[in-house]
Each structure stands twice: as structure tokens, then as C-alpha cells.
Amino acid sequence: MARGLQKQQARANAEKRAAANAPPKSQLKAMVAGNQFKCPKCMLMIANYKLVVQHMEAKHPKEPVPTEESFSVAK
Ligand SMILES: [Zn+2]
Structure with a gap:
């Protein structure tokens, strides 16, 4: 039980990290739209x-x- 929860949390954290590190495409779009x-x-x-x-x-x-x-x- 606990292990499964940990795995889930780890995945959620990894996704959060990936979202923070990867330059979101929407940012590029906003940059283009703003210029x-x-x-x-x-x-x-x-x-x-x-x-x-x-x-x-x-x-x-x-x-x-x-x-x-x-x-x-x-x-
Ligand atoms: Zn000029």
C-alpha cells in the first residue's frame, strides 16, 4: 500500500519537475504573439x-x- 502511494507521489513529482524544466510551448507561442x-x-x-x-x-x-x-x- 505505502509503496504504491510512494510510487504515485514520485511520478507526480517527476511530472512537476518535467513541467518546470521543459520550456512550455505555450511560452514560445506567447513570445511570438507578444512580438x-x-x-x-x-x-x-x-x-x-x-x-x-x-x-x-x-x-x-x-x-x-x-x-x-x-x-x-x-x-
Ligand atoms: Zn529599429
Whole structure:
């Protein structure tokens, strides 16, 4: 009885460990989804449009800031 329970616990622990160690695919997905903006000048991936505007003003002040729509089309 006790041995069986131990085995079950060990398996549960191993699964927990595996989940903690393995990079979950959902994280990668979230990363991709969170970086759908790309600087047209330096191809930097940017999480949101506000940061795109900030990036353009800081890094490429001579370039026109692209509209948010132009990103959603290009993905
Ligand atoms: Zn840039």
C-alpha cells in the first residue's frame, strides 16, 4: 500500500519537475504573439505599437513612424 502511494507521489513529482524544466510551448507561442511588431529599419521585434513609436523616435528619428495598421497586415 505505502509503496504504491510512494510510487504515485514520485511520478507526480517527476511530472512537476518535467513541467518546470521543459520550456512550455505555450511560452514560445506567447513570445511570438507578444512580438508581432517589427521595426522596418532594423528588424527588431517589438512587443507593442507604443514601443514601436518609442523605438522609431529613439533609433530612427528621421524615419516616418509606420501606422499600427501596417503592422497588423504584415503580421
Ligand atoms: Zn529599429
